[in-house]
Each structure stands twice: as C-alpha cells, then as structure tokens.
Amino acid sequence: xxxxxxxxxxxxxxxxxxxxxxxxxxxxxxxxxxxxxxxxxxxxxxxxxxxxxxxxxxxxxxxxxxxxxxxxxxxxxxxxxxxxxxxxxxxxxxxxxxxxxxxxxxxxxxxxxxxxxxxxxxxxxxxxxxxxxxxxxxxxxxxxxxxxxxxxxxxxxxxxxxxxxxxxxxxxxxxxxxxxxxxxxxxxxxxxxxxxxxxxxxxxxxxxxxxxxxxxxxxxxxxxxxxxxxxxxxxxxxxxxxxxxxxxxxxxxxxxxxxxxxxxxxxxxxxxxxxxxxxxxxxxxxxxxxxxxxxxxxxxxxxxxxxxxxxxxxxxxxxxxxxxxxxxxxxxxxxxxxxxxxxxxxxxxxxxxxxxxxxxxxxxxxxxxxxxxxxxxxxxxxxxxxxxxxxxxxxxxx
Amino acid sequence: xxxxxxxxxxxxxxxxxxxxxxxxxxxxxxxxxxxxxxxxxxxxxxxxxxxxxxxxxxxxxxxxxxxxxxxxxxxxxxxxxxxxxxxxxxxxxxxxxxxxxxxxxxxxxxxxxxxxxxxxxxxxxxxxxxxxxxxxxxxxxxxxxxxxxxxxxxxxxxxxxxxxxxxxxxxxxxxxxxxxxxxxxxxxxxxxxxxxxxxxxxxxxxxxxxxxxxxxxxxxxxxxxxxxxxxxxxxxxxxxxxxxxxxxxxxxxxxxxxxxxxxxxxxxxxxxxxxxxxxxxxxxxxxxxxxxxxxxxxxxxxxxxxxxxxxxxxxxxxxxxxxxxxxxxxxxxxxxxxxxxxxxxxxxxxxxxxxxxxxxxxxxxxxxxxxxxxxxxxxxxxxxxxxxxxxxxxxxxx
Numbered sequence: 001x002x003x004x005x006x007x008x009x010x011x012x013x014x015x016x017x018x019x020x021x022x023x024x025x026x027x028x029x030x031x032x033x034x035x036x037x038x039x040x041x042x043x044x045x046x047x048x049x050x051x052x053x054x055x056x057x058x059x060x061x062x063x064x065x066x067x068x069x070x071x072x073x074x075x076x077x078x079x080x081x082x083x084x085x086x087x088x089x090x091x092x093x094x095x096x097x098x099x100x101x102x103x104x105x106x107x108x109x110x111x112x113x114x115x116x117x118x119x120x121x122x123x124x125x126x127x128x129x130x131x132x133x134x135x136x137x138x139x140x141x142x143x144x145x146x147x148x149x150x151x152x153x154x155x156x157x158x159x160x161x162x163x164x165x166x167x168x169x170x171x172x173x174x175x176x177x178x179x180x181x182x183x184x185x186x187x188x189x190x191x192x193x194x195x196x197x198x199x200x201x202x203x204x205x206x207x208x209x210x211x212x213x214x215x216x217x218x219x220x221x222x223x224x225x226x227x228x229x230x231x232x233x234x235x236x237x238x239x240x241x242x243x244x245x246x247x248x249x250x251x252x253x254x255x256x257x258x259x260x261x262x263x264x265x266x267x268x269x270x271x272x273x274x275x276x277x278x279x280x281x282x283x284x285x286x287x288x289x290x291x292x293x294x295x296x297x298x299x300x301x302x303x304x305x306x307x308x309x310x311x312x313x314x315x316x317x318x319x320x321x322x323x324x325x326x327x328x329x330x331x332x333x334x335x336x337x338x339x340x341x342x343x344x345x346x347x348x349x350x351x352x353x354x355x356x357x358x359x360x361x362x363x364x365x366x367x368x369x370x371x372x373x374x375x376x377x378x379x380x381x382x383x384x385x386x387x388x389x390x391x392x393x394x395x396x397x398x
Numbered sequence: 399x400x401x402x403x404x405x406x407x408x409x410x411x412x413x414x415x416x417x418x419x420x421x422x423x424x425x426x427x428x429x430x431x432x433x434x435x436x437x438x439x440x441x442x443x444x445x446x447x448x449x450x451x452x453x454x455x456x457x458x459x460x461x462x463x464x465x466x467x468x469x470x471x472x473x474x475x476x477x478x479x480x481x482x483x484x485x486x487x488x489x490x491x492x493x494x495x496x497x498x499x500x501x502x503x504x505x506x507x508x509x510x511x512x513x514x515x516x517x518x519x520x521x522x523x524x525x526x527x528x529x530x531x532x533x534x535x536x537x538x539x540x541x542x543x544x545x546x547x548x549x550x551x552x553x554x555x556x557x558x559x560x561x562x563x564x565x566x567x568x569x570x571x572x573x574x575x576x577x578x579x580x581x582x583x584x585x586x587x588x589x590x591x592x593x594x595x596x597x598x599x600x601x602x603x604x605x606x607x608x609x610x611x612x613x614x615x616x617x618x619x620x621x622x623x624x625x626x627x628x629x630x631x632x633x634x635x636x637x638x639x640x641x642x643x644x645x646x647x648x649x650x651x652x653x654x655x656x657x658x659x660x661x662x663x664x665x666x667x668x669x670x671x672x673x674x675x676x677x678x679x680x681x682x683x684x685x686x687x688x689x690x691x692x693x694x695x696x697x698x699x700x701x702x703x704x705x706x707x708x709x710x711x712x713x714x715x716x717x718x719x720x721x722x723x724x725x726x727x728x729x730x731x732x733x734x735x736x737x738x739x740x741x742x743x744x745x746x747x748x749x750x751x752x753x754x755x756x757x758x759x760x761x762x763x764x765x766x767x768x769x770x771x772x773x774x775x776x777x778x779x780x781x782x783x784x785x786x787x788x789x790x791x792x793x794x795x796x
Contacts, residue, residue, distance in 0.1 A: 003510075003596060003597075003598050004510075004596075005509060005510055005655065006508065006515075006534070008508070009655055009659075012658055012662070034463070036462065036463055042457065044453050044457035044458065045453075047461070048450060048453040048454070051453070052446060052449075055446040056446070059442035059445075059446075060438065063442065064638070064639060064640050065639045065640065099664035099667075102665050106663045106664060111403055111404060112401075112404055114405050114406075115513065128662060131661060132662040134662070135508060135659060135662055166404075241461070242462050242464065242668060242670050243461070243669075244664065244667065254401070257403065260410055260411070261407075261410065263412070263526065263529065264410070264500075264526060264529030264530040264532070264533055265501065265530070266497035266498060266504060267497075267500050267526070268642065269642065270642045270671055271641075272641065273670070273671070
C-alpha cells in the first residue's frame with residue numbers, strides 16, 4: 001500500500017540542472033551547465049580572519065538563534081546598497097534575510113499563491129523559479145520577450161484579459177537564462193502596469209552587481225508608486241553561494257507577511273554567516289572585490305562570445321550579455337539541443353538544454369551557456385567541441 | 399487598492415514565542431519563554447579551530463554550492479548515529495540535510511499536504527509545527543495524551559473514522575511543550591497504527607540526545623514495517639542553533655521527494671556549516687560535549703522542579719521531564735496563564751502561555767517553562783516570582 005502525497009508531487013520534477021551537475025562533478029568534464037561562480041575568487045582568507053574575530057568577540061551570539069528578520073547590520077547595509085545602486089528608498093525593516101534569493105521566490109509563492117493562481121513570467125525564465133512557484137499550484141503564462149525585456153503590449157494584453165494573476169516574475173538585469181537586460185523604458189512600463197492592474201512584481205536580481213560594460217539601470221522597484229514590487233538579492237554571486245544568504249525587500253507591510261511565513265518555514269538564516277558577511281562589508285571593500293569578479297567574468301564572456309562566433313555555424317544565434325553569468329544560444333528550428341547535449345556529454349562537455357526554462361512552451365532548439373566557472377582555455381575548447389557537434393548534427397540531418 | 403495575498407495569509411499568525419522573545423531581549427528579564435540552548439556551552443573555540451582548518455584545506459569547496467541532499471560525510475554520521483541510538487537502519491541516502499528540524503516540518507507539509515487534509519497531533523504540540531503545517535491549508539485533530547504519550551484508543555478511533563488524514567505528527571521524547579516521553583509500548587503501537595491505516599508519521603526528535611536519567615528508548619521508526627515513518631533531528635540543541643543544520647530521515651523513495659521540493663525551496667543548506675559540523679564530529683567527542691550539556695541542564699531542571707514545588711500553590715501541577723528543555727505547568731481551571739504572564743512581565747519575568755500549543759483547543763490554564771537558558775539562581779528567583787503572582791491572582795479571584 002502506498003502513502004498519499006500532496007498533489008504537487010505529481011507535477012514537480014527534478015531540476016535538470018542539478019541532475020546534469022551530478023554528471024559534471026567529474027574533474028575532466030568541461031561544464032557550461034551550472035550557474036556556479038568562480039571559486040578561485042571567493043575571499044577565503046578574509047572569511048577566515050573574520051570568522052576568527054567574530055568567534056572571539058561574539059562567539060556565543062554568532063552561534064545562537066537570532067531574529068527571523070535577520071541580522072540588523074546586514075539588513076542596514078543591504079538597504080543602503082539598494083538605495084544607492086537601484087534607486088530604492090529602503091531601510092532595514094524593508095529587508096528580510098533569506099536562504100539565497102531562491103528562498104525569496106519560495107516565500108513569495110507562499111505569501112501570494114493559491115492553487116490555480118497565475119504567474120506571468122518572461123519566456124524563457126529561471127527554471128528554479130518555475131519549480132518554486134509551481135509547488136504552490138500555480139499556472140504560468142509566458143510573456144514574449146525581446147532584447148529589451150518583456151514586450152509591454154503583450155504583457156498588458158494578458159493583464160487585461162486574465163483573471164487571478166497574482167505575480168509577475170522578472171529578472172530584468174542579465175537575465176537567467178538569456179543574459180539580457182531590460183531597457184529603462186520597459187522597467188518604468190512594468191511598474192506602471194503593476195500599479196494599474198494591482199499585481200505584485202517579483203524583481204529577481206542575483207546578478208545585477210556583475211556589470212562588465214554599459215550603464216547600470218535603476219530597478220523596476222524605483223518606479224513603483226503602489227508598493228507592489230518586491231526585489232530579491234543575493235550574496236551568492238558577489239561573495240559566496242555556500243553561505244546561502246540572500247534577501248527579499250519590499251514594503252514593510254508585505255515584508256512582515258514574509259517574516260511570518262519564514263517563521264514557520266525555518267525560523268531564520270544562519271546567524272554566523274550573516275555576521276560574517278556584515279563584518280566583511282564593514283572591514284573590506286566589496287566594490288574592489290566585485291571589480292575582480294567582473295574583470296575575470298568579462299574575459300570569460302569575451303572568450304565565450306569569440307569562440308561561438310568562430311566555431312558555431314552562421315545560422316546559430318546567441319545573446320551578448322553586458323554582465324552576469326549566461327548567454328543563450330538559439331539553433332536553427334528543428335535541431336533539438338538535447339540531442340546535441342547527448343553527443344557533447346560523450347565528449348565530456350555539458351550545458352543545459354533550453355526547454356527547462358519554459359514552463360509551458362518547449363523551444364527545443366535552445367540552450368544556455370554559463371561562462372563564469374571555467375578558465376578561458378576550457379571555455380574555448382568546450383565551445384569549439386559544441387560547434388563541431390552542431391555542425392556534425394546539421395550535416396547528418398541534411 | 400490592495401494586492402491579493404494567498405488564502406493562508408488570513409489564518410497564519412505571528413509565533414507568540416518569537417514576539418515574546420523580542421520583549422525578553424532586555425538583559426534584566428528572566429525568561430522561561432524561549433527554547434534557547436545555553437550559549438555558554440557552545441563549542442566556540444573548537445568551531446574556530448575547525449573553520450580555520452576547513453578554509454585552509456578546502457576553502458573554495460566550503461564556500462561553493464553543494465548538492466541539495468547535503469554534505470555526504472555529515473549524512474553518513476547522522477545515519478550511523480540514528481542506527482546506534484534509535485534502532486534505525488539508515489545509510490546516507492536516507493538523510494536530507496535541512497535548515498534545522500523546523501525545515502523538515504515545512505518540507506513535510508509540502509510533500510504530503512493538500513488543502514483540507516488532516517494532521518493528527520499530540521494535544522498540546524510544538525507551536526511552530528502548527529504554523530508549518532497550517533501554511534499548507536491543513537486542519538488538525540488533537541489526540542489526547544497522557545504521561546505515556548498519545549492515548550492509542552483515541553488515536554485509533556480517529557484514524558478509523560476520519561478521511562484525508564495525511565500525517566501524524568509526534569515528538570515522542572522530551573516533548574515540546576510538555577517534556578513528556580512516550581513509553582516503548584506506545585511507540586510500537588503508533589508504528590502499527592501508521593502501517594494499518596497507511597498514514598505517514600513525522601517523528602520529531604530535536605531533544606532526544608539530552609537525557610538526564612532513565613533509559614533511552616528506540617524510535618517509533620525502529621518499529622516501522624511499512625516505511626511510513628519519517629524522523630527529524632537537529633544539531634541545534636547538541637551543537638549550536640545558529641548554524642541552522644538539522645535533517646529529515648526516512649525511506650529513500652520518500653526522501654527523494656523531499657530533495658525535489660527542497661531544490662525549489664532553497665537549493666541546499668550552508669556548505670561551510672555542514673562541513674564544520676562534520677569535521678567537529680570527526681575531531682572531537684560529541685558525547686563528551688553532550689555530557690556537559692546534560693549535566694548543566696539536569697541541574698537547571700532540578701532547580702526548576704524544586705522551585706516549583708517550593709513556591710507554586712499545591713493545586714498547580716507540572717511535569718517531570720527526564721530530559722530536554724521544558725516542563726509544562728497546569729493551573730487550576732479558570733486561571734488564565736495569559737493574565738499571570740501580564741503580571742509577571744511587569745516584574746520582568748516571561749514564559750509562554752499554553753494556548754499557543756493547541757491548534758484547536760484552548761487550555762488557557764497552562765504554560766510552558768523553559769529551563770535551559772538561565773543560571774540556577776535566576777531560575778529559582780523567577781519561579782518564586784511566578785509562584786507569588788499565581789498566589790496573588792488566586793487570592794484576588796476568590
């Protein structure tokens with residue numbers, strides 16, 4: 001006899017990425033699959049020094065329970081940082097510390113979604129956001145996107161015609177998986193539509209600090225007049241992901257609801273990790289550290305773009321990201337990326353087929369390339385092989 | 399215009415404990431309110447030493463993403479420990495690392511509960527389990543308990559007559575809030591009923607290692623013949639709570655479902671914290687450390703019991719816990735603990751009124767006393783004042 005599980009268990013499936021990552025754990029695989037930051041850039045020595053100081057000066061506090069909201073000095077820093085860089089008007093009480101920005105998405109599902117509610121998202125979108133929201137029984141409507149973000153007319157059309165839309169989920173800066181960045185105009189327009197149609201926006205921003213070139217743009221939140229917009233952020237890509245420290249920010253009344261659900265979910269985030277990051281920000285220059293990351297990733301992006309230009313057939317297109325971790329490849333219609341992946345895996349090269357990034361549609365001829373986690377020679381070598389495999393496949397299927 | 403939130407937001411309320419804890423953050427308050435372990439017993443120096451070693455030897459790994467399942471050596475230790483102490487038959491693949499045992503409860507809700515499903519629990523039960531499960535829209539049926547655990551006839555009666563029971567939630571060892579421990583016979587019987595009625599059991603066990611006297615009992619899980627029973631555990635009470643590391647253990651097929659939902663919830667737990675605990679367990683003698691905790695808490699329990707015997711009126715009863723953190727006080731009918739609390743707070747003494755621990759019923763004349771987080775002199779002083787307040791209240795209401 002079987003136990004009865006929740007209905008959601010019948011439609012949740014394993015993240016393809018994390019399954020592929022298991023395969024790519026072998027040392028000799030060249031992986032464009034994960035979204036892993038470059039570990040050689042983690043501030044290991046600084047963390048060691050800070051850990052020592054914190055344990056010496058406030059050891060028992062660092063190891064004890066703390067408030068659900070999170071460590072106040074860290075929340076203060078985040079609020080100031082967002083105000084300076086993203087044009088928000090936050091103080092610490094607008095900020096809840098979460099287990100990475102991923103938990104911000106899960107808690108958003110818990111706060112907003114009932115079964116049958118609708119989430120609007122970019123097409124394609126971050127695949128673990130799909131599973132986070134889906135576990136609350138929602139449906140998705142994908143909004144077409146171009147190089148400037150969601151197409152506003154398409155968005156408004158859906159908003160005007162559809163009942164039970166609870167959330168609009170977007171990653172406006174260096175989007176995952178496409179690497180694209182929304183224009184200022186589209187950001188403003190989204191804030192307007194959110195207000196006009198009374199729908200909350202989750203503005204996910206784990207990569208925004210990693211800009212290689214061009215001008216930083218204000219957040220969608222900075223255009224918010226109704227208090228409908230919530231923003232996530234993360235230390236995973238600018239400090240280290242292993243600490244699992246991110247945040248969600250928004251109007252105090254709404255953040256209070258998030259605090260409430262986080263209490264029942266896991267009480268709070270790791271006290272020591274929060275204090276370590278706060279003390280790092282206090283003692284060291286995070287901008288200098290981010291500068292180092294940007295320098296390395298920019299070179300890797302350049303290598304990736306150059307290699308794809310050189311080795312991919314002319315009818316394969318890809319995005320040019322101004323920052324972040326990803327570029328997005330589109331093969332000619334009818335060439336399934338999963339088939340290409342199978343052949344690449346035989347040659348110890350991995351990436352994530354694009355179909356995982358569409359909640360409903362299934363653009364089989366796309367895939368995502370992560371360039372942040374490998375040295376340039378491997379990026380060049382790997383993309384060369386992918387190019388060869390694509391060409392072989394095209395030839396065979398002629 | 400207001401945003402529309404999920405239905406659950408209308409019935410979730412703030413944890414009374416965490417609200418009271420904010421009040422008791424002042425230094426001069428004597429608090430019996432929290433479930434905080436004694437911070438002076440945290441292995442601060444050992445953690446410092448281990449952090450140094452880990453960052454030196456495997457810094458980039460400790461700060462990077464890891465698998466959702468958790469750090470393998472830690473899961474191996476947990477499996478062995480449970481097998482030795484609780485009579486289970488686990489290996490590492492039966493274990494998922496969670497953000498404290500609290501997340502084990504939240505994930506259990508996600509894996510098992512649809513709106514309208516029913517959870518059976520002890521009456522009273524752990525209040526943050528109520529909020530964890532409630533956020534999935536379940537209803538509760540409280541099963542009467544006595545000094546040996548849930549009354550089996552009452553449990554079977556409900557199981558036989560009720561549709562849609564998905565979970566039975568129990569804390570069989572040093573229960574929160576009562577401090578009571580289930581007898582061997584009741585444990586066996588629960589496993590039998592779980593199997594006969596095909597209902598999953600969540601056996602929550604955050605305090606089981608903290609036994610002051612008497613004999614350790616095998617887990618309910620050790621009597622499981624159907625694979626229906628899941629067990630949580632935690633390092634919060636035997637190591638430190640600030641790391642937020644606990645686990646859920648069960649049949650591999652079921653744990654695989656938990657891994658799936660954890661992927662979308664927050665990807666994984668803090669890598670460094672997991673490695674630190676694993677290395678601590680490798681280098682130091684946790685049993686010796688637990689021995690120290692037990693020694694201190696036993697004295698505090700003794701002081702608490704002695705003080706209540708001495709200062710509480712004869713018609714006030716309380717439990718005698720053989721371990722753990724809590725004792726449970728029952729006032730005569732008609733004396734509301736909340737009124738007593740108000741008067742105690744004026745005299746800077748805090749505890750948690752019992753009504754929070756009942757999902758449906760509301761036994762106003764009960765409260766929980768935590769004795770783990772204060773030196774003996776304060777325990778004595780605080781309980782003396784509570785005794786005085788109770789007596790005054792009784793006099794006034796004569």
